[in-house]
Amino acid sequence: MAIITIERKVLEKNDEIARMNREKFTRHRVLAINLVSSPGSGKTSILERTLEHIRGTVPLAVIEGDVQTDLDAQRVAKYDVPAVQIITRGGCHLEANLVRDALEQIDLATIRILIIENVGNLVCPSNYDLGEACKIVVASTTEGDDKPLKYPSMFRNASVMIINKIDLVPYLDCNVQTLKQNALSINPALTFFLTSCRTGEGIADWCEWLKAKADSLPS
Amino acid sequence: MAIITIERKVLEKNDEIARMNREKFTRHRVLAINLVSSPGSGKTSILERTLEHIRGTVPLAVIEGDVQTDLDAQRVAKYDVPAVQIITRGGCHLEANLVRDALEQIDLATIRILIIENVGNLVCPSNYDLGEACKIVVASTTEGDDKPLKYPSMFRNASVMIINKIDLVPYLDCNVQTLKQNALSINPALTFFLTSCRTGEGIADWCEWLKAKADSLPS
Numbered sequence: 001m002a003i004i005t006i007e008r009k010v011l012e013k014n015d016e017i018a019r020m021n022r023e024k025f026t027r028h029r030v031l032a033i034n035l036v037s038s039p040g041s042g043k044t045s046i047l048e049r050t051l052e053h054i055r056g057t058v059p060l061a062v063i064e065g066d067v068q069t070d071l072d073a074q075r076v077a078k079y080d081v082p083a084v085q086i087i088t089r090g091g092c093h094l095e096a097n098l099v100r101d102a103l104e105q106i107d108l109a110t111i112r113i114l115i116i117e118n119v120g121n122l123v124c125p126s127n128y129d130l131g132e133a134c135k136i137v138v139a140s141t142t143e144g145d146d147k148p149l150k151y152p153s154m155f156r157n158a159s160v161m162i163i164n165k166i167d168l169v170p171y172l173d174c175n176v177q178t179l180k181q182n183a184l185s186i187n188p189a190l191t192f193f194l195t196s197c198r199t200g201e202g203i204a205d206w207c208e209w210l211k212a213k214a215d216s217l218p219s
Numbered sequence: 220m221a222i223i224t225i226e227r228k229v230l231e232k233n234d235e236i237a238r239m240n241r242e243k244f245t246r247h248r249v250l251a252i253n254l255v256s257s258p259g260s261g262k263t264s265i266l267e268r269t270l271e272h273i274r275g276t277v278p279l280a281v282i283e284g285d286v287q288t289d290l291d292a293q294r295v296a297k298y299d300v301p302a303v304q305i306i307t308r309g310g311c312h313l314e315a316n317l318v319r320d321a322l323e324q325i326d327l328a329t330i331r332i333l334i335i336e337n338v339g340n341l342v343c344p345s346n347y348d349l350g351e352a353c354k355i356v357v358a359s360t361t362e363g364d365d366k367p368l369k370y371p372s373m374f375r376n377a378s379v380m381i382i383n384k385i386d387l388v389p390y391l392d393c394n395v396q397t398l399k400q401n402a403l404s405i406n407p408a409l410t411f412f413l414t415s416c417r418t419g420e421g422i423a424d425w426c427e428w429l430k431a432k433a434d435s436l437p438s
Binding site: 038040066068121123140142147151152 | 286
């Protein structure tokens with residue numbers, strides 16, 4: 001029981017800092033999204049395709065969360081957008097205070113979209129508000145169509161589900177309709193995008209949604 | 220700092236129960252393995268192929284760990300081996316006390332191998348000893364070849380790495396040699412198996428290793 005109490009305190013403290021991050025985003029009219037998924041679902045690849053598609057039209061910045069290494073920040077660096085790497089050193093999720101600290105390196109007045117790539121983990125990041133406008137969950141077709149049922153919290157807390165690696169469906173037993181239905185049974189309000197970072201399928205639709213969402217923020 | 224102290228206490232208590240589980244396995248000469256991976260890497264499929272291959276020759280039992288649903292236990296049930304489902308209700312990893320409780324449902328005197336399938340999570344389960352003889356990490360080729368570098372703790376603590384979905388390599392950018400080299404740079408003692416649950420490739424080799432390991436336990 002002691003552990004539950006402590007966990008609640010940790011979450012309360014996190015929520016407080018997340019609120020301050022959110023106020024900061026609102027004040028600067030920045031759309032912040034929290035990109036979450038299993039390891040290897042293609043979060044960084046989607047981020048790269050998004051940067052290719054959007055930079056030049058909308059100014060954006062990236063916060064990279066990783067357990068270890070700055071490999072992802074290196075991948076992002078070549079797109080010439082402001083990027084900050086958080087290394088959690090074993091930590092299984094980002095917390096609001098880490099994002100708050102990273103924000104000291106980013107001039108929010110000069111950007112419109114902030115993409116936060118969380119640690120690859122379909123469980124723990126679902127509990128931690130970072131102050132984002134919405135969570136975007138990436139699920140790869142290679143993970144099978146049962147994942148929303150088995151890891152419901154993440155799909156319940158997300159606003160958008162990107163179904164990635166759609167080019168591999170012919171070689172898999174994954175049924176995309178079943179995957180969508182399973183996700184909707186957990187969260188009927190989900191918006192879907194079907195993408196392939198290899199063929200580029202679906203990236204434009206996703207980027208248009210993202211830009212429209214940023215444009216719709218109250219000024 | 221307070222959180223770290225508490226976490227240490229939780230781990231110390233876990234290690235104590237894990238020690239008792241391990242003594243129990245030793246006393247009954249049961250090989251217990253802890254199957255860990257990202258969600259959707261194919262742990263349950265490997266388990267199913269393993270049960271098909273081994274049952275009838277070596278008596279075994281299964282403990283299924285899931286955040287939610289007993290879908291995996293249902294898949295295992297049709298192989299007619301003793302199986303216990305642990306549902307963590309949001310918990311991101313199995314702990315030794317959950318395994319201890321599950322063991323009340325399993326007659327260790329009648330089995331030789333216990334396969335514990337952990338929650339799909341490449342971070343947190345690496346810290347929790349369940350009393351197993353070894354951790355077996357499953358990495359799917361679809362997750363890319365950089366995962367051992369990005370999630371080192373799991374690969375450091377595993378004895379065996381099963382590289383699964385090897386049939387999909389022609390359609391991916393994953394280089395299996397790079398994946399192995401990255402894993403070996405974290406843990407030079409790793410033993411590898413390359414498997415496909417669709418074609419059956421590599422399953423026999425893995426099962427032979429498992430049976431030999433069970434045979435080699437001191438009587």
